[in-house]
Amino acid sequence: MKLLHLAVAALAVLPVIPAALPLIPAAHAASMMSMAPAKPKNWTVGDIVVSGAYARATLPNAPVGGGFFSITNKGNADDTLMSASSPAAGSVQLHDMKMEGGVMRMRPLADGITIPAGKTVALAPNGLHLMFTQLKQRFEKGKSVVVTLTFAKAGTLTVELPVGDVGANAPPGASAPAAPNAMGGMKM
Amino acid sequence: MNLRTFRIVLWSAVVVVAIAAAGLYMFVKPTTGGFGGGQYTLETGAGQPFTAASLTGGPSMLFFGYTHCPDVCPTTLSEMAAWYGQLGDAGKPLRAFFVTVDPERDTPAVINDYVHAVSDRVTGVTGTPSEVGKMETAWGVYAKKVPMADGDYSMDHTATVYLIDSRGQFQGTIAYDEDSATALQKLKNLIAKG
Numbered sequence: 001m002k003l004l005h006l007a008v009a010a011l012a013v014l015p016v017i018p019a020a021l022p023l024i025p026a027a028h029a030a031s032m033m034s035m036a037p038a039k040p041k042n043w044t045v046g047d048i049v050v051s052g053a054y055a056r057a058t059l060p061n062a063p064v065g066g067g068f069f070s071i072t073n074k075g076n077a078d079d080t081l082m083s084a085s086s087p088a089a090g091s092v093q094l095h096d097m098k099m100e101g102g103v104m105r106m107r108p109l110a111d112g113i114t115i116p117a118g119k120t121v122a123l124a125p126n127g128l129h130l131m132f133t134q135l136k137q138r139f140e141k142g143k144s145v146v147v148t149l150t151f152a153k154a155g156t157l158t159v160e161l162p163v164g165d166v167g168a169n170a171p172p173g174a175s176a177p178a179a180p181n182a183m184g185g186m187k188m
Numbered sequence: 189m190n191l192r193t194f195r196i197v198l199w200s201a202v203v204v205v206a207i208a209a210a211g212l213y214m215f216v217k218p219t220t221g222g223f224g225g226g227q228y229t230l231e232t233g234a235g236q237p238f239t240a241a242s243l244t245g246g247p248s249m250l251f252f253g254y255t256h257c258p259d260v261c262p263t264t265l266s267e268m269a270a271w272y273g274q275l276g277d278a279g280k281p282l283r284a285f286f287v288t289v290d291p292e293r294d295t296p297a298v299i300n301d302y303v304h305a306v307s308d309r310v311t312g313v314t315g316t317p318s319e320v321g322k323m324e325t326a327w328g329v330y331a332k333k334v335p336m337a338d339g340d341y342s343m344d345h346t347a348t349v350y351l352i353d354s355r356g357q358f359q360g361t362i363a364y365d366e367d368s369a370t371a372l373q374k375l376k377n378l379i380a381k382g
Contacts, residue, residue: 059255059262060301064342066258091338097259099364103330104260104347108337126365131258133340166306167266 046154047075048115052122054171055132055161058139065089065139067130067147067161070122073115080152081113088145090134097126106131112152125169139163141172223358224250224350226326230287230315233300238285238313240326244356247378248283251349252329254290255302256340260347260364261286262306267371268349269307274372275379279309281354282379287313289331289345291320351378 042051053069073079084092094109113128115121123129130147132139139145145161164172230238243250249268253261265286272279286303288294291314294302299312314320324331331345349362351374359378362371 056259056262059265059305061255061298062257062262062302064256064258091340093337099347102346102348102361102363103344104364105344106258106334106342110337125259125263129259131336133336133338165266166262 041160043157043159045151045157046079047073048079048151048154048157049074050149050157050159052171052174053159053161054168054174055139055145055163056125056168057141057163057166058135059166060138062138063133063135065132065135065145066125067092067132067145068123068125069159069161070120071113071115072120073117075153076117077153078117079115079154080111081115081149082152083112083150084130084147085150086132086145086147088136088139089132090136091132092147093131093133094128095131096128099126115151141165224327224352224356226322228315228319228322228326230313230319230323231296233296233303233312233314235296238315240356243285243352244354246281246283246354247382248285248352249349249362249375250285250287250327250352252287252289252324252327252331252346254288254343254345255294255298256290256342264347264349264364265303265306265310267368268310270368271372271375272307272309274368275375278376278379281382282309282375284310285313286310287323288320289324289329289343291315291317351375353378354382 041053042049043053044050049072051070051072053067055065055067058065067084071081081094084094086092094113095106096109097104097106099105109128113121113123121128132145141163143163145163146158147161148156148158150156162172164170224243225240228239232238251261251264251268253264255261268284272282272284275282284307286299288299294312294314296312296314299314303310303312315323323329327350329346331343333341334344335341347364350358351360351362353359359381360374362374
């Protein structure tokens with residue numbers, strides 16, 4: 001259903017594009033929407049591989065932002081993402097978000113995020129995520145955010161999070177539709 | 189008193205008690221406000237007063253959120269914008285209000301810029317902490333500060349979109365991340381009801 005939701009939202013937004021960009025020929029607008037993304041990158045340190053990384057664009061006056069990616073542990077021992085830091089934010093925290101009875105609850109993860117041996121842990125909307133606070137500037141779609149991750153065993157790994165739409169659910173240009181809420185992006 | 193008379197008296201008593209109970213129920217039942225009703229005076233991002241009466245005169249979506257919100261609030265705003273896009277002209281009567289649960293940080297100017305970055309159709313609403321608290325109570329909204337490691341705080345809060353008819357009466361909800369087709373149908377029903 002989520003895919004349908006995204007597809008319907010994306011289709012509904014399409015007719016708005018020519019109206020919003022009256023001076024840009026439709027063909028050009030279409031190519032802008034594809035955003036000609038670079039092939040999604042993987043980053044590796046030791047047995048740890050980080051993939052599918054992205055951040056969401058932030059709104060004005062919102063000094064916080066979310067970062068998402070998958071972490072795969074190819075080793076035979078568990079590892080733990082202990083902390084993260086970024087030149088783009090005063091602080092980066094590991095958080096978990098849950099919806100409980102219609103209430104959004106967010107909790108810092110003081111003990112980090114464990115990546116069991118041989119497993120992949122996804123940081124994704126509505127769950128585990130990096131929370132950037134005290135942003136130095138807004139996260140703008142099309143730019144990227146650099147983050148250094150510190151793992152207990154594998155050490156540090158610097159990755160780049162391309163910034164997608166305000167409501168992005170996948171990296172820009174990934175096969176899953178990343179722009180269900182393109183209207184948010186259109187105005188920025 | 190024969191048995192027949194006794195039976196008539198008894199049934200009469202039953203009818204009288206039933207009418208009295210119904211009358212008492214009508215009398216005691218709150219006829220003003222109901223869920224979401226109450227006395228509160230907040231302010232829109234444009235500096236206009238906002239009260240329970242502001243939720244009358246047209247169908248409305250009502251959401252409680254805050255600007256220092258990394259996920260749920262921008263997502264919901266984006267979805268509102270997408271719903272407006274999908275509704276097209278049919279969505280013209282529909283209003284949307286984004287009420288802050290963090291009035292200490294969300295001034296009218298702050299919330300105005302925030303919501304309008306996503307959609308001009310959404311009205312930001314803030315106020316003094318006590319007035320915002322009254323509105324939260326009226327709508328049964330949960331909102332609580334949660335300290336973060338850096339000394340800052342986030343807000344746990346109800347993340348449901350309330351649907352309100354043009355008389356200001358609660359008609360239903362759209363849950364966070366509800367399937368888009370269902371959400372749209374709910375909005376169409378609300379608009380049709382007027």
